[in-house]
Amino acid sequence: MARKRIITPELTPDDQGGEPSVRPEHLSDYLGQPELVERLRVSLEATKDRGGALDHVLLHGPPGLGKTTLGRIIANELGTTPHATSGPVLMQPKDLVGMLLKLQAGDVLFIDEIHRLPAPVEEFLYSAMEDFHVDVTIDSGLHATTESFKLQPFTLVGATTRAGSLTSALRSRFGLVHHMTLYDHEGLQAILEGAAARLKLNATAEALAELAGKSRGTPRIAIRLLRRTDDWSRARGSGSIDLEAAKACLELWGIDDAGTDELDRRYLMTLAETYRGGPAGVEAMAATIGEDARTLEDLVEPFLLQEGMVARTRSGRRLTDAGARHIGWTPPDAQSLFGEDD
Ligand SMILES: Nc1ncnc2c1ncn2[C@@H]1O[C@H](COP(=O)(O)OP(=O)(O)OP(=O)(O)O)[C@@H](O)[C@H]1O
Ligand SMILES: [Mg+2]
Numbered sequence: 001m002a003r004k005r006i007i008t009p010e011l012t013p014d015d016q017g018g019e020p021s022v023r024p025e026h027l028s029d030y031l032g033q034p035e036l037v038e039r040l041r042v043s044l045e046a047t048k049d050r051g052g053a054l055d056h057v058l059l060h061g062p063p064g065l066g067k068t069t070l071g072r073i074i075a076n077e078l079g080t081t082p083h084a085t086s087g088p089v090l091m092q093p094k095d096l097v098g099m100l101l102k103l104q105a106g107d108v109l110f111i112d113e114i115h116r117l118p119a120p121v122e123e124f125l126y127s128a129m130e131d132f133h134v135d136v137t138i139d140s141g142l143h144a145t146t147e148s149f150k151l152q153p154f155t156l157v158g159a160t161t162r163a164g165s166l167t168s169a170l171r172s173r174f175g176l177v178h179h180m181t182l183y184d185h186e187g188l189q190a191i192l193e194g195a196a197a198r199l200k201l202n203a204t205a206e207a208l209a210e211l212a213g214k215s216r217g218t219p220r221i222a223i224r225l226l227r228r229t230d231d232w233s234r235a236r237g238s239g240s241i242d243l244e245a246a247k248a249c250l251e252l253w254g255i256d257d258a259g260t261d262e263l264d265r266r267y268l269m270t271l272a273e274t275y276r277g278g279p280a281g282v283e284a285m286a287a288t289i290g291e292d293a294r295t296l297e298d299l300v301e302p303f304l305l306q307e308g309m310v311a312r313t314r315s316g317r318r319l320t321d322a323g324a325r326h327i328g329w330t331p332p333d334a335q336s337l338f339g340e341d342d
Contacts, residue, residue, distance in 0.1 A: 060179055062182065068112065078106055096128075
């Protein structure tokens with residue numbers, strides 16, 4: 001099990017506490033994804049003009065980038081009610097029927113972790129999405145009958161961190177598919193400014209810039225670092241969020257200048273020292289480090305890959321020159337780590 005990391009992009013109980021107060025409610029407050037916002041704005045306006053429901057929307061990308069937030073914003077912008085559920089909760093088609101029948105015209109049904117829908121539930125969803133009707137089997141065996149129900153036109157907003165696990169049949173039923181990418185520095189800084197204002201925190205621009213730079217492109221991490229910096233400034237600092245507080249908070253939580261934390265560095269050290277720079281398989285790495293492979297794949301590797309400290313090759317993970325430099329490791333033969341078979 002992963003120990004507590006302040007830079008995990010996953011939702012932790014810590015985040016939930018004050019979450020509603022920082023979650024934007026309208027598209028105009030959704031910052032830093034200009035293309036996505038513009039595409040949605042166009043479709044939302046067209047839907048209002050045309051009448052009926054907005055086309056189904058699929059959002060995929062790493063955790064903490066604002067998929068759930070966007071699902072709620074879409075409902076708000078349409079002036080309809082959001083209904084939320086998630087893939088693992090819907091075990092059988094009947095778990096979904098009640099929800100679908102309750103939907104009013106134009107409502108938004110948000111399904112989180114949509115890649116985890118069991119196949120029968122997914123197949124059940126096809127006709128609901130396409131023709132707004134469902135066939136429900138009543139009873140079983142000899143007495144089984146099928147009844148057809150008409151649904152109100154609705155919008156399904158699906159969210160997933162694993163687009164690769166989605167069947168193409170399901171994927172093709174979404175009219176708007178958007179891959180969310182990590183935010184840039186300006187986007188994160190704007191989000192932090194908005195969050196600081198909402199939380200009524202006094203923060204300097206340079207402090208927010210410092211935090212934005214260490215947030216791994218992820219709003220959830222940025223907001224968490226902001227809260228922890230507020231803690232530090234109240235307990236040890238001037239009471240407002242200044243550069244000193246931001247730096248002290250990052251140091252307290254073991255985040256270095258490159259934005260890596262203790263687990264990232266351990267990953268890099270293991271790859272260097274135990275596997276001599278690699279290639280190493282993720283399962284082997286996980287066993288050596290004492291973490292599970294999924295944690296490494298979802299919560300450690302994306303950032304290290306993005307920063308070019310690690311490379312994924314056919315034969316496994318390899319440390320790059322940048323990764324080796326970061327931990328101050330010199331390969332035994334002092335050659336570049338990349339050669340031969342890649
Ligand atoms: N574009 C944005 N503008 C302002 N705040 C944002 C934005 N995106 C995300 N946030 C904030 O970041 C936090 C995480 O967002 P959210 O819960 O929507 O992420 P998610 O993509 O659904 O994550 P997961 O995959 O873990 O479900 C929320 O507190 C939200 O307020
Ligand atoms: Mg979410």
